[in-house]
Amino acid sequence: QVQLVESGGGLVQPGGSLRLSCAASGFTLDDYAIAWFRQTPGKEREGILCITSSDRDIFLLDSVKGRFTISRDKGKNTVYLQMNSLKPEDTAFYYCAAHMYYCSDYAQMYQHWGQGTQVTVSS
Numbered sequence: 419q420v421q422l423v424e425s426g427g428g429l430v431q432p433g434g435s436l437r438l439s440c441a442a443s444g445f446t447l448d449d450y451a452i453a454w455f456r457q458t459p460g461k462e463r464e465g466i467l468c469i470t471s472s473d474r475d476i477f478l479l480d481s482v483k484g485r486f487t488i489s490r491d492k493g494k495n496t497v498y499l500q501m502n503s504l505k506p507e508d509t510a511f512y513y514c515a516a517h518m519y520y521c522s523d524y525a526q527m528y529q530h531w532g533q534g535t536q537v538t539v540s541s
Contacts, residue, residue, distance in 0.1 A: 420444040420530055424514055427535030430504055438499040440514030440532060451517040452497040454488065455525055456510035468521030469497060478523040504539045511536050
C-alpha cells in the first residue's frame, strides 16, 4: 500500500526551527519528485519546496528562501523539510506529496499525499 506519513510538527516560538519528515512506504521516494505544501483554514494549499528525482531543489514559495531547505535520505526512504527562522505566518498544516515525473506548484498534479502535520509558530 502506497503511503506517505509526515511527522515533526508542533509548537515553536518565532525564530525557532523544526524539521518535518515525510516517510514513504509501498514505493521508493527516489523515483519521485517530492514537494512540501502547506495550508491554512480558508486558503488553498500552497507549494513551498520540491526536490526532483535527481535531487534538484525547486522553491515554489519565495518567502521561505533562505529559511527552509529540503533534503532526501534515500536509505530511510524519507524527505525532510528543515525550517529555520520560523515566523507566525508559517503557521499551517504541512503536507508532503509525490509526483511521478516533476515538481509542480499545482497540488492537483501530485499522485500521492500524506495526512499532514500541524506547525504552529507562536510565542
